[in-house]
Amino acid sequence: MPSPEWLIERGIGETRAVLVDDGRIIEARIIRDGDVPAGTVLTAQLKSTGRNAVAIADGQEYLLPKGAPGVTEGARLNIEVTREALGGSEPWKRPLARKTDLPPRPAPTLQGRDLQFPAASDELESAGWSDLLDEARSGLIGFPGGELRVSLTPAMTLIDVDGALPPAELAVAGARAAAAAIRRHGIGGSIGIDLPTVASKTARLAAAEAVDEMLPKPFERTAVNGFGFLQIVRPRTHASLLELASDSALFEAAALYRWAAREVGSIRIVAHPAVVAVLERNPTLLDRLSMQVGGVITLRADASIAISAGHAERP
Known part of the structure; x- marks a missing residue:
């Protein structure tokens, strides 16, 4: 019997990684574009000191639960991200980090077999995506x-x-x-x-x-x-899939990108108004989808359909 294997699909707006064992997903991870993964080391500026110090890196505030001993307010320091921004139902929870002597570096990359996206054979779907x-x-x-x-x-x-x-x-x-x-x-x-x-x-x-x-x-x-x-x-280093799904409009927009990318030519995406609003706020992703399908992307809001019922159709 083959051993469990990580499959990685780098899609539009997010990267999806699943551990598949005996043809079934036993572990999954979604990393949205722009999120700073746990394990990343950044150069930051200390905004406030104390037990719950705050540092800022690239415009994002990071809470330092163990403080930043020896660093004065306004000084620069390196921090390692220990928990990503949770988003979803808890957007007020800032990402967590700790002071470190390590040099700046990206987080360790996902290790696994990279899938073509989109592909004629949908291995994620076959495993129960x-x-x-x-x-x-x-x-x-x-x-x-x-x-x-x-x-x-x-x-x-x-x-x-x-x-x-x-x-x-x-x-x-x-x-x-x-x-x-x-x-x-x-x-x-x-x-x-x-x-x-x-x-x-x-x-x-x-x-x-x-x-x-x-x-x-x-x-x-x-x-x-x-x-x-x-x-x-x-350990809690990132949002669970259920936490991501609690921000339903953003979650469904990402799901729509995945399915719509399999189309060829100009398409119209029909979705709940909340999902359309998310799509409209991200023109760069729509441009990527347009390049992927080789046609023009238009949007139509339909309040009568469920938020998870978005689909692509011919204009």
């Missing part, structure tokens, strides 16, 4: 015998497990499915999993072990308590 986006949009993720409902809150990502299996069996299956979803959607930070309440300590231990089996390190977790709650803490 559309299903992955639907999960991110809805927060609903099915598994044999049950369903996960993923909710974003300011404090943590919550995953509720429900289904028709017996409680002890559902707890284990749900914990396994939740761990797989956490990895697949790149969920980091504090995560709570609400499993069925089971009296059996053996079943609660089996549910916790299912998380350990499915979720790669590093992470920390609690035991499953008597109410069926398990908490996980993972």
Whole structure:
């Protein structure tokens, strides 16, 4: 059986990377053009000192949770980005960085097999790309015998497990499915999993072990308590797919670029007005799409269609 492989698709407005195992996406990452990836080292200017110091690099403010010891306000310093701007439902959360002695450098590049874009054979779609986006949009993720409902809150990502299996069996299956979803959607930070309440300590231990089996390190977790709650803490270096999808207009605009790029000749993009507004704010990306398809791109707003129902048609 072939080993898991990273596939990288450099599209219009974003780069998509997926880890595929046995023909299925088990991990995914979207990097939007213009985002500064974690691991990037920048030269910045210290805007404010103290416990939560702030530095500015290329017009972007970075919060330095550990401060900048030895650096005076207004002085220059090098910083390493430790968490990208989250955007989505938490646009007010600035990216995080730390003071470093390293010289300026880009973040480590994604390693994997670069895909032609667009290509006659859509390997991402064959591995379940559309299903992955639907999960991110809805927060609903099915598994044999049950369903996960993923909710974003300011404090943590919550995953509720429900289904028709017996409680002890559902707890284990749900914990396994939740761990797989956490990895697949790149969920980091504090995560709570609400499993069925089971009296059996053996079943609660089996549910916790299912998380350990499915979720790669590093992470920390609690035991499953008597109410069926398990908490996980993972590194959070970027927004999850669900967080990206919470900014629905921007998310759907990126999805439209991907599908429209497969057309040939002049096309008209029909989309919800909120999505059209995003497209209109990015004429450079529309120009790239025009060059890709070899024709003129026009837009038509249609308030009667769902925000995820945009499509390309012949003018």
